[in-house]
Amino acid sequence: MSRKYRPWSRAEYDRLEALINQGLTYAQIAVEMGRERLSVQGTAQRIGLSSPDRQGRWRRRDWTVIDTLLAECIESRLMTVPQAAKHITALGHDVCASSLYERLKAMPELKTRARMNAQRRMASVGQRLQRRRQAA
Incomplete structure (x- = not known):
């Protein structure tokens, strides 16, 4: 069952940036913000907040x-x-x-x-x- 997309507000973008700067994982941020992990990860990548340290098993x-x-x-x-x-x-x-x-x-x-x-x-x-x- 697909979930309905919920747009991100400016305040949520700011909070996302603050949580990423604190060093939280995408899963932790998703729980904190009440969103899906992939939504958090995709949004962070889309607005340029993701770093290579967060990606991949290597x-x-x-x-x-x-x-x-x-x-x-x-x-x-x-x-x-x-x-x-x-x-x-x-x-x-x-x-x-x-x-x-x-x-x-x-x-x-x-x-x-x-x-x-x-x-x-x-x-x-x-x-x-x-x-x-x-x-x-």
Whole structure:
């Protein structure tokens, strides 16, 4: 169901600018102003208030922490990339598996280890299924 467009007033533009200057995210600003996040983001971009720091996964500031957690998950915990994504998200860093795959492209040794973990996992699942079939 689409929502009806509500025009922005001059006061709302001023408030948007003030909230952006305070460093709030678009989601926080949307809650504060009672608008949709995409409406806030689009308006900020349209009137020239958005900065490149607010856009895209490559602009994250916590990649070093996430890279460390990813390496720990793959090397120590023998996790696959999707498992690592769930674990890292549970630790409070909102991240998806596809962005971790992108990060692994720059880390060939870790990428190889992740692939080995995935192969081991598939092999163990296959063995478990085979044992179930034999038992039945």
